[in-house]
Amino acid sequence: MMAQLQATPLKTLSLSGRRSAGAAARPRHATATLRCSAASRSYNITLLPGDGIGPEVVSVAKDVLSVAGAKEGVELRFREMLMGGAALDAVGVPLPDETLAAARASDAILLGAIGGYKWDSNEKHLKPETGLLNIRAGLGVFANLRPATVLPQLVDASTLKKEVVEGVDIMVVRELTGGIYFGQPRGFGTNDKGEEIGFNTEIYSVSEIDRIARVAFEVARKRGGKLCSVDKANVLEASMLWRKRVTAIASEFPDVELSHMYVDNASMQLVWNPKQFDTIVTNNSYGDMLSDEASMITGSIGMLPSASVGESGPGLFEPIHGSAPDIAGQDKANPLATILSAAMLLKYGLGAENAAKRIETAVTETLDSGFRTGDIYSPGTLLCICCQANNKTFVHLAKSVVLLE
Ligand SMILES: NC(=O)c1ccc[n+]([C@@H]2O[C@H](COP(=O)([O-])OP(=O)(O)OC[C@H]3O[C@@H](n4cnc5c(N)ncnc54)[C@H](O)[C@@H]3O)[C@@H](O)[C@H]2O)c1
Ligand SMILES: CC(C)[C@H](C(=O)O)[C@@H](O)C(=O)O
Numbered sequence: 294m295m296a297q298l299q300a301t302p303l304k305t306l307s308l309s310g311r312r313s314a315g316a317a318a319r320p321r322h323a324t325a326t327l328r329c330s331a332a333s334r335s336y337n338i339t340l341l342p343g344d345g346i347g348p349e350v351v352s353v354a355k356d357v358l359s360v361a362g363a364k365e366g367v368e369l370r371f372r373e374m375l376m377g378g379a380a381l382d383a384v385g386v387p388l389p390d391e392t393l394a395a396a397r398a399s400d401a402i403l404l405g406a407i408g409g410y411k412w413d414s415n416e417k418h419l420k421p422e423t424g425l426l427n428i429r430a431g432l433g434v435f436a437n438l439r440p441a442t443v444l445p446q447l448v449d450a451s452t453l454k455k456e457v458v459e460g461v462d463i464m465v466v467r468e469l470t471g472g473i474y475f476g477q478p479r480g481f482g483t484n485d486k487g488e489e490i491g492f493n494t495e496i497y498s499v500s501e502i503d504r505i506a507r508v509a510f511e512v513a514r515k516r517g518g519k520l521c522s523v524d525k526a527n528v529l530e531a532s533m534l535w536r537k538r539v540t541a542i543a544s545e546f547p548d549v550e551l552s553h554m555y556v557d558n559a560s561m562q563l564v565w566n567p568k569q570f571d572t573i574v575t576n577n578s579y580g581d582m583l584s585d586e587a588s589m590i591t592g593s594i595g596m597l598p599s600a601s602v603g604e605s606g607p608g609l610f611e612p613i614h615g616s617a618p619d620i621a622g623q624d625k626a627n628p629l630a631t632i633l634s635a636a637m638l639l640k641y642g643l644g645a646e647n648a649a650k651r652i653e654t655a656v657t658e659t660l661d662s663g664f665r666t667g668d669i670y671s672p673g674t675l676l677c678i679c680c681q682a683n684n685k686t687f688v689h690l691a692k693s694v695v696l697l698e
């Protein structure tokens with residue numbers, strides 16, 4: 294099924310449910326909506342557990358997905374495929390052809406994380422990270438939506454002051470298939486002094502900027518109506534074009550208030566006064582960095598989900614964190630970013646809003662009950678582990694909350 298690029302941004306992606314009235318509640322892409330509510334309620338999901346904590350958090354999210362789907366009559370069939378370091382070890386490439394083919398043929402993809410020390414010095418084409426970039430490009434998922442929402446139960450989990458973070462609800466719209474990650478030329482060489490050099494190219498075309506800008510304006514329109522475009526237009530040509538095009542596209546969205554900010558200033562403003570931001574649109578590399586920074590406003594990088602969508606084809610859903618090799622295999626990982634990515638998969642990938650809501654409610658109630666992994670633990674809460682099969686885990690508590698509804 295098609296990822297609902299048209300329908301998705303028209304609905305709020307915010308966990309807090311901030312939503313404007315009127316058209317906001319009515320997806321514009323009728324075909325996608327009809328398909329979602331049609332008789333077929335059976336979907337194929339590709340699971341890409343990957344490396345490090347990836348398999349731990351994906352197995353938890355899979356259980357939660359199954360229960361939430363079943364309670365709403367949505368049948369989910371899972372197929373696990375190799376990706377990242379796990380694929381390198383098994384078949385010698387980070388993104389096997391069969392994995393990309395299976396992902397393309399499915400209705401949605403849930404990815405854990407890839408990477409690890411073992412493969413860090415591999416050549417570029419044999420890095421787990423190259424597999425990740427290739428699947429994003431291969432699926433054409435150019436719009437990466439990364440919500441950073443401070444949940445009321447976790448206002449004290451942030452290293453920032455409560456009054457600074459309380460109520461923060463930001464959506465970072467990151468361009469995902471262009472910019473310096475993919476620009477040519479890139480590589481290694483020698484300069485005229487005979488010194489070794491490494492180089493990359495930051496490059497954006499008008500069409501790449503226009504399409505991500507339109508997604509961001511649509512998202513902002515259905516949230517707080519404010520869009521801040523982050524660039525480095527005081528120095529870089531690619532950013533100068535970015536700013537020119539975002540400004541031009543703004544005329545299609547007179548109801549959205551557009552501002553521009555340089556990325557260095559934005560990095561500072563995010564921790565000084567994060568509540569000034571509603572929706573941020575930015576390029577691939579600034580979006581990578583600013584979303585990690587925004588995650589710490591919410592308490593932990595283990596909390597931030599994401600949805601990546603394109604013009605057609607299935608969406609890719611993944612936590613924003615990495616494979617966390619420092620805690621892998623110790624049952625310490627916070628699975629909430631992946632569980633919330635699973636909720637985004639249901640809502641925006643499949644249109645199964647009620648099932649998604651069950652997951653969001655389960656997460657809220659799990660936190661209300663005081664359960665915390667180490668990254669968001671505070672005195673007075675219950676330290677729990679990621680995926681051991683006992684009653685003190687997120688997954689089992691989440692399941693029982695889902696079942697109780
Ligand atoms: N999308 C992805 O698959 C992705 C994203 C980022 C990094 N990576 C890769 O992951 C590897 C490690 O990268 P890194 O250390 O820079 O970033 P990381 O996000 O893996 O970890 C950074 C820190 O956050 C902690 N952390 C991350 N996720 C957590 C969770 N769910 N619960 C609790 N703590 C969590 C880690 O323990 C670590 O201290 C590298 O190989 C990197 O390339 C992959
Ligand atoms: C692992 C890496 C390629 C990836 C990125 O830079 O996009 C990661 O940091 C992310 O945020 O998903």
Ligand SMILES: [Mg+2]
Pocket residue numbers: 581582585613
């Ligand atoms: Mg990142």
